[in-house]
Amino acid sequence: MNIALLIAGGAGTRMKQDIPKQFLTVNEKPVIVYTLEAFQKHVEIDVIAVVCLEGWEHVLEAYARQFNITKLQHIFPGGDCGQASIRNGIYALEKEYEKDDIILIHDANRPMVSADIILDCIVKTKQFGNAIPVIPCAEAMLETEDGMVSTGSYPREKLKRTQTPHGFKLGDICQLHREAEKAGITNSVASCTLMIELGKQVHFSMGSEKNIKITTVDDVDIFKALLLAKRSEWLK
Numbered sequence: 001m002n003i004a005l006l007i008a009g010g011a012g013t014r015m016k017q018d019i020p021k022q023f024l025t026v027n028e029k030p031v032i033v034y035t036l037e038a039f040q041k042h043v044e045i046d047v048i049a050v051v052c053l054e055g056w057e058h059v060l061e062a063y064a065r066q067f068n069i070t071k072l073q074h075i076f077p078g079g080d081c082g083q084a085s086i087r088n089g090i091y092a093l094e095k096e097y098e099k100d101d102i103i104l105i106h107d108a109n110r111p112m113v114s115a116d117i118i119l120d121c122i123v124k125t126k127q128f129g130n131a132i133p134v135i136p137c138a139e140a141m142l143e144t145e146d147g148m149v150s151t152g153s154y155p156r157e158k159l160k161r162t163q164t165p166h167g168f169k170l171g172d173i174c175q176l177h178r179e180a181e182k183a184g185i186t187n188s189v190a191s192c193t194l195m196i197e198l199g200k201q202v203h204f205s206m207g208s209e210k211n212i213k214i215t216t217v218d219d220v221d222i223f224k225a226l227l228l229a230k231r232s233e234w235l236k
């Protein structure tokens with residue numbers, strides 16, 4: 001069984017909009033619906049669950065009905081940070097599914113995730129026990145203490161930019177979060193950073209520059225351009 005867990009618990013403060021970024025409508029469709037559709041259409045995905053921002057559950061249910069997202073079977077409450085939201089989702093799923101089931105934890109605001117990225121993540125998770133899609137760093141990477149001036153640089157060949165979905169066995173990711181609770185780690189940026197903070201290794205799967213995370217208003221423009229490019233490809 002392969003389960004997609006979409007994380008839609010964030011209020012989207014970096015976007016400076018009243019509507020959380022995952023519920024913003026772009027070209028007449030909410031961002032989260034594009035993301036749901038990517039997993040709905042994927043033959044390898046059996047079930048979709050969403051960790052949802054409080055107060056938006058009914059909106060999500062209505063969208064699922066309107067856009068025929070039949071694989072959406074669970075909606076769980078969000079937490080006060082990403083780590084807490086993921087923990088809520090996986091602990092709830094643990095009660096219903098097997099330890100060896102594969103879970104793909106995905107940002108609800110990454111609507112351009114492709115079928116190939118999802119498939120490669122599943123294949124690598126089966127092979128290595130976990131998989132994190134990555135892309136190279138194309139720019140020079142500088143360090144700073146205050147965000148104003150540089151304090152050093154970092155070799156970009158040694159860096160990878162991480163994306164989602166993050167693939168795990170359900171039992172392993174629950175175990176990781178229990179270890180984090182014991183160690184007092186409460187606000188790791190992502191499951192991959194939590195793995196590393198707890199001394200474990202993550203394996204890489206295929207990412208893409210097109211698998212964007214909609215965080216700022218600029219990202220919405222990039223998303224619109226990518227949608228247009230996809231549409232022109234279909235029309236060819």
Ligand SMILES: C[C@](O)(CO)[C@H](O)COP(=O)(O)O
Pocket residue numbers: 082107161162163164189190191213215
């Ligand atoms: C998980 C993630 O997408 C990996 O790049 C990223 O860390 C999520 O960050 P956010 O702060 O929850 O948007």
